[in-house]
Amino acid sequence: MDLLQYKQVLSARRKALTGHLVEVEHDLDAPQPSDWEDRASERQGDEVLERLGLKELEELRQIDAALARLREGSYGFCQICGDGINPERLSTLPATPFCSSCAQ
Secondary structure, three states: OOOHHHHHHHHHHHHHHHHHHHHHHHHHHOOOOHHHHHHHHHHHHHHHHHHHHHHHHHHHHHHHHHHHHHHHHOEEEEEOOOOOHHHHHHHOOOOOOOOOOHHO
16 A cells, blocks of 8 residues: 555544544433433443543544654654554554554
């Protein structure tokens, strides 16, 4: 993939995450049921949504950092050792800031 394709992949994932986070926020803001058992079940679902939302926020931060590296010209280079990141790794993990050696 070339840099434009990485940017497109990252931007598409960012858009999907942003849209899903809006849905999660909407679901979490929904009124609670009046029945106690239903409310307990709803709370369990809310806890799952909250954890999912936090993971998605972290992924969003990683994508934003990768897009910043694309703009500044350092995308595709390990942020620790400076070596180029294997294109196969970037295809699998386009937001990764590390080569496979430094990621371990």
